Amino acid sequence: MKTQEQDTLAYPFDYLAYLLARASTSVSAEFHRELRRLGIPVSTWRIVASVSEKARSVSELAGIVLMQQPTLSKALDRLEAQGLVERERREDSRRKVYVKPTEKGRMLAERLKPKAQLHEQEVLKELTPDEARKLKAALRRLIRHYERDNST
Amino acid sequence: MKTQEQDTLAYPFDYLAYLLARASTSVSAEFHRELRRLGIPVSTWRIVASVSEKARSVSELAGIVLMQQPTLSKALDRLEAQGLVERERREDSRRKVYVKPTEKGRMLAERLKPKAQLHEQEVLKELTPDEARKLKAALRRLIRHYERDNST
DNA sequence: TTCAAATAATTGAAAATTCATGTTATGACT
């Protein structure tokens, strides 16, 4: 009946980095399964959701959707072929390429957002409001610290 | 000089799932770069570290290292070829395959663990002891909740 | 006991990712 271990989770590590990775995958698993049932890759969801807020340059978008730039370039080729996003060159900089959703892409994003928000509500139910607030604050702080100026 | 945006992080989402994913990647980035300098894939580190605690079956290990089974199977082929791990069949169940480190694998794990621990210390410096404790507790709770019995 | 369903792991073909490099555009400095 049980696929996993009996009562204790197999938990070899206590590293914060590991707990974050594991929490990330397990918390997202259900929503990702939902996307999968709809035949939508996670990257597609992230990309259309991001650019429907605001057009983004490729490298900026790569940072947001947590992909490497060449991976994203190729994902964009696919999404462009599906008519979900468009690449746009602007006058301010001729090397930047801005990505924006097509009407179809925007509709897809709008269709998925309520599902994402519902999932968010479900997740937050596992925490008290205070815990949730502190958790998010801690995560934002870690992100801010580790992402500030990567001129290494 | 700055690769990223000027002063604010590009932060389109406030979903906990997204903050977890982003915190996970940004917190781990430095350690992952260190592994990369050593020519060691992240998966190799995770696998040898996991099995040097305790031999694990393939599916159990897949859960721990956050990989899908087929992905892990093939990663194990590579690690076995490099002489870092061994597959072992036991009497208790002839379909399970246990993975354990070779001497070389164990040495690799022992060499990397201090680096991981050092990284952990660095990360924890960003939080007060109380914050760190609460953060880990919240993460463990989320993990426990979302991983308990996936008999869906 | 027997047989169908479930579990554990592997495999092969297709798809996506990665690494290194290529191309073009900017910026800075002389």
Place this chain on the structure above:
DNA sequence: AGTCATAACATGAATTTTCAATTATTTGAA
């Protein structure tokens, strides 16, 4: 203006991952 370093994105080849079977073993129900 000319040169050099850097930034932004794309691309090709190699590697890895994924999806959908397949094989082998175990469970359990009739």
